[in-house]
Amino acid sequence: MNYWPLLGVAWVVVGFVLRANPVIVVVSAGLVSGLAAGKSMPELLAVIGDSFISNRALLMFAVTLPTIGLLERAGLREHALQWIARWRGLTLARLLVVYLAARQGLSTLGLIDIAGHAQTVRPLLAPMSESAANRTPGLQEHGPLPREEIQRVHALAAATDNVGRFFGEDVFLAFGAVLLIQGFYAEHGIQLEPLQIALWAIPTAIAAFVIHAARIVFFQRGLARRMGSRKSSRMASHAVD
Amino acid sequence: MLSIEHFYIVLALFLFFAGGSNLRERRYAHAAFWSLLGVLFATGKLVLAASKAGNPLPSQLAGAAVIVLALLATRMRREHIAEAPEAQRQASASRLGHRLFVPALLIPAITVLIVLFGKYIVIFGTPLFGEGSITLIGLALACVLAALAAVVVTGERPIRAASEGRRLLDTMGWAALLPLVLATLGGVFAASGVGDAVASIVSAVIPADSRVACVLAYGLGMVVFTMIMGNAFAAFPVMTAGIGLPLLIQQHGAAPAILGSLGMLTGYCGTLMTPMAANFNLVPAALLELDDPNAVIRVQIATALPLLAVNLLLMYWLAFK
Numbered sequence: 001m002n003y004w005p006l007l008g009v010a011w012v013v014v015g016f017v018l019r020a021n022p023v024i025v026v027v028s029a030g031l032v033s034g035l036a037a038g039k040s041m042p043e044l045l046a047v048i049g050d051s052f053i054s055n056r057a058l059l060m061f062a063v064t065l066p067t068i069g070l071l072e073r074a075g076l077r078e079h080a081l082q083w084i085a086r087w088r089g090l091t092l093a094r095l096l097v098v099y100l101a102a103r104q105g106l107s108t109l110g111l112i113d114i115a116g117h118a119q120t121v122r123p124l125l126a127p128m129s130e131s132a133a134n135r136t137p138g139l140q141e142h143g144p145l146p147r148e149e150i151q152r153v154h155a156l157a158a159a160t161d162n163v164g165r166f167f168g169e170d171v172f173l174a175f176g177a178v179l180l181i182q183g184f185y186a187e188h189g190i191q192l193e194p195l196q197i198a199l200w201a202i203p204t205a206i207a208a209f210v211i212h213a214a215r216i217v218f219f220q221r222g223l224a225r226r227m228g229s230r231k232s233s234r235m236a237s238h239a240v241d
Numbered sequence: 242m243l244s245i246e247h248f249y250i251v252l253a254l255f256l257f258f259a260g261g262s263n264l265r266e267r268r269y270a271h272a273a274f275w276s277l278l279g280v281l282f283a284t285g286k287l288v289l290a291a292s293k294a295g296n297p298l299p300s301q302l303a304g305a306a307v308i309v310l311a312l313l314a315t316r317m318r319r320e321h322i323a324e325a326p327e328a329q330r331q332a333s334a335s336r337l338g339h340r341l342f343v344p345a346l347l348i349p350a351i352t353v354l355i356v357l358f359g360k361y362i363v364i365f366g367t368p369l370f371g372e373g374s375i376t377l378i379g380l381a382l383a384c385v386l387a388a389l390a391a392v393v394v395t396g397e398r399p400i401r402a403a404s405e406g407r408r409l410l411d412t413m414g415w416a417a418l419l420p421l422v423l424a425t426l427g428g429v430f431a432a433s434g435v436g437d438a439v440a441s442i443v444s445a446v447i448p449a450d451s452r453v454a455c456v457l458a459y460g461l462g463m464v465v466f467t468m469i470m471g472n473a474f475a476a477f478p479v480m481t482a483g484i485g486l487p488l489l490i491q492q493h494g495a496a497p498a499i500l501g502s503l504g505m506l507t508g509y510c511g512t513l514m515t516p517m518a519a520n521f522n523l524v525p526a527a528l529l530e531l532d533d534p535n536a537v538i539r540v541q542i543a544t545a546l547p548l549l550a551v552n553l554l555l556m557y558w559l560a561f562k
Contacts, residue, residue, distance in 0.1 A: 003438050006439070008429075008430060008435060009430075012426075012517070021315045022415075022416075023310070023315075024311045024314060027311035027426075030430070034432070037434055042301055043297075047428065047432050048429060049307065050292050050300045050428070051428030052281070053281065053289055054289065055424035056249060057245070058520065059420075060377060062252060062256075063252055064348060065407075066403055066405060067384060068345070069405025070388070070391045070397060072324070073324065073325045074330070074337060074391075075335075075341065077330075078334035112376075121529070124345065152536070154531060155526070155540045158525035159513075159541045162521050162522075162541065167509065170505065181501040181502065184478055184482075185497055188486060190497050192498050197502045200559070
């Protein structure tokens with residue numbers, strides 16, 4: 001067994017820790033591993049080229065950008081904000097928990113790319129979350145959110161999309177992960193039906209929903225607390241003035 | 242008739258447009274980066290065909306181009322490109338109202354319709370949708386139609402769609418390329434035998450008689466390897482062949498369906514915590530223009546760790562009868 005190709009793994013970890021540009025870290029790690037495995041440079045270049053081109057689908061999200069960009073120019077985010085601001089009883093936590101449930105539910109039906117960071121989070125969910133946070137009782141009294149809190153809300157919106165997607169898609173029969181598991185076992189002489197595999201993803205799907213929904217609720221409470229202490233410290237500093 | 246290759250050409254044209262815009266603004270590294278990427282997308286089919294026919298030269302050139310892209314990436318700065326003024330966006334928002342949602346919602350709606358019914362569309366005896374994943378073709382076609390709808394709704398000139406798309410693309414910069422180079426790295430690692438080396442080390446160090454130790458080694462191994470590779474799919478065959486199959490299934494009698502499903506989902510907990518899963522963790526941070534590129538990961542860790550614990554317990558309780 002040749003253990004030297006593991007140098008590439010260490011290279012990646014060190015590169016990320018040192019905060020070097022990730023693209024150069026990743027590409028050079030491939031060179032390190034390939035050379036350590038005893039490949040010649042021409043051979044290695046061919047592997048990199050073929051592998052890159054076979055994975056072109058991963059840039060496909062860029063075709064959504066012209067639509068989203070044009071709609072943003074025409075005021076999509078501003079309209080989403082104003083519209084959500086008119087809903088009664090809407091809070092940040094309610095909006096995100098409903099989104100989590102919908103995202104997970106749709107993913108279990110195989111509707112996985114219906115939503116996503118480019119499709120729904122940037123144009124809709126992120127601005128709606130911000131607007132909902134500004135209208136949430138316990139938050140709206142403190143005025144508009146400061147920039148760093150807006151960034152936290154946006155990050156939570158993106159995280160909610162990921163959790164809903166990941167822990168819904170595995171319940172879908174024809175999803176790649178289920179077929180990968182089935183194919184792996186079939187190669188090793190164990191025959192399984194996709195349904196058997198997909199059903200056992202349900203307990204984790206429920207746990208993921210409960211845990212992340214609870215975190216959303218706690219986030220909202222923590223946000224209210226931070227806004228409150230920000231306000232009182234500002235008033236205290238005014239009092240000193 | 243319509244294959245994914247057609248849409249790679251569309252994407253290449255968009256990348257050339259982005260390259261040209263940067264060239265005019267004298268951002269030469271960005272111009273070279275997007276243009277070279279466009280060449281790789283436009284010629285991809287030829288490269289793969291040549292490689293299959295036994296001619297490695299085009300693949301080698303593509304590999305060299307990937308290295309040049311990585312070098313160019315170090316020269317690219319992320320900067321916010323000016324948007325339309327806010328007053329103009331507000332006025333347009335109140336004028337257009339809900340009509341603005343229509344093109345955005347067309348993307349998922351058309352994708353789903355094509356996935357469900359696309360195979361029934363036949364023109365002159367040939368199916369409309371040819372080779373390649375129908376979801377991907379559906380998504381790409383939906384985006385083209387949605388862009389047209391957006392042009393109609395907003396009344397802008399079509400070239401505006403390209404220039405606004407380019408604004409978002411340059412906002413993301415090299416981060417847009419990360420998912421693709423990470424997947425490439427996965428291919429190179431597989432070809433270099435990284436997976437076999439990991440499996441051999443792990444199975445040498447764990448006490449194989451203890452069921453708890455094997456469950457922990459399999460689950461945590463899935464998490465760690467997923468975090469390194471950025472992808473549970475790459476970790477699953479390595480860990481299951483190295484630990485799951487010989488130790489948990491054959492020696493301790495775990496049920497394969499339950500172990501496989503929970504093992505994969507345990508890997509997903511790792512996906513939530515790693516910058517290597519760029520398309521889920523770093524791309525949204527770039528898209529949302531967050532100051533901290535790891536902001537999304539920071540939020541996700543507190544969901545991932547309790548869920549990981551739940552998964553390990555489920556594996557221990559459910560997989561063994």
